[in-house]
Amino acid sequence: MASRADRQISHRNFVSYIDKSREYYSASGFEQPYRWAAFNEVPFSPQTKPLAESNVAVVTTTFLHHHDSAHGAPSTNKQVYAHPVTDVPDTMFTNDLSWDKQATHTDDSESFLPLQALQQLADNGTIGSLNHRFFGVPTEYSQRKTGLDADQIGEWCAEDGVDIALLVPL
Amino acid sequence: MSLVSRHLEAQGITTIVVGSARDIVEECGVARMLFVDFPLGNPCGKPSDRDMQRSIVSLALDVAATAIAPRTTVQAPVRWGSDDWRTAFMQVDDSNIGALRAAARYMCGALVEVNGGKPVA
Structure with a gap:
């Protein structure tokens, strides 16, 4: 656990990306603010198996290879994918995603795709296993399209016997 | 996600x-x-x-x-x-608002182009 000085919060309020993006695009001249997904009901599946027996998978919004993107928007030609955890490239393709390119970088994939960390936790018995493949999903403006991608990831998780999914949006 | x-x-x-x-x-x-x-x-x-x-x-x-x-x-x-990133990310001020609007106009024009000449919603 981090020392007290490291974990004391500096800001009581977190950054609102809903506010930031609305103000940014409004200032740019776009009149209609983006409508973020919002639901009243939230599905909940409590974990019933001990962590030490659980198979854990990672889902990322990053991709293995470069995809062309136009005008600063996320690439539109990306497809949901599954990939072996033993064959991860040194760097993942993140350029088209809206992360903070001034404050940080994504050269270390463990900072958003923690496969080594999970493998170590599997090796020391904290979790049962790291799933043999991880999953990637495009960042879509269309909730319908994301629903189809979620169906596919759900099928893959069922095939693999995934107990816990760690979802890491960039 | x-x-x-x-x-x-x-x-x-x-x-x-x-x-x-x-x-x-x-x-x-x-x-x-x-x-x-x-x-x-x-x-x-x-x-x-x-x-x-x-x-x-x-x-x-x-x-x-x-x-x-x-x-x-x-x-x-x-x-x-x-904590500089909290305000710097997607910041809008006098120094960049012109460039933002120009980029948005360019983007809309390009989208019309790829949309077969039809305006985008």
């Missing part, structure tokens, strides 16, 4: 979202979130800080295993250091 989480939970799979855009995830509504108050890009810990990355992933798994109700958000006990 929040929609994927909801889908998997409905299917019976325990999920946890590890992310830095807390309001977007909570607005959608997910079973569990580990909030990492960092600039967007490194939700699993600072680059090359293996100890921090391991502790964040471990905490995420603990939250996944112990949460008893949906919409559980836990904030990871970590700090980025500098």
Whole structure:
């Protein structure tokens, strides 16, 4: 656990990306603010198996290879994918995603795709296993399209016997 | 990604979202979130800080295993250091508003072009 000085919060309020993006695009001249997904009901599946027996998978919004993107928007030609955890490239393709390119970088994939960390936790018995493949999903403006991608990831998780999914949006 | 989480939970799979855009995830509504108050890009810990990355992933798994109700958000006990990014990201001011509007006009023009000459909504 981090020392007290490291974990004391500096800001009581977190950054609102809903506010930031609305103000940014409004200032740019776009009149209609983006409508973020919002639901009243939230599905909940409590974990019933001990962590030490659980198979854990990672889902990322990053991709293995470069995809062309136009005008600063996320690439539109990306497809949901599954990939072996033993064959991860040194760097993942993140350029088209809206992360903070001034404050940080994504050269270390463990900072958003923690496969080594999970493998170590599997090796020391904290979790049962790291799933043999991880999953990637495009960042879509269309909730319908994301629903189809979620169906596919759900099928893959069922095939693999995934107990816990760690979802890491960039 | 929040929609994927909801889908998997409905299917019976325990999920946890590890992310830095807390309001977007909570607005959608997910079973569990580990909030990492960092600039967007490194939700699993600072680059090359293996100890921090391991502790964040471990905490995420603990939250996944112990949460008893949906919409559980836990904030990871970590700090980025500098806080300049909080205001600098997507900042709009007199120095860039002209460029932003020009880029938006260019983008709309390009979209009309790829849309077969029809205006985009």
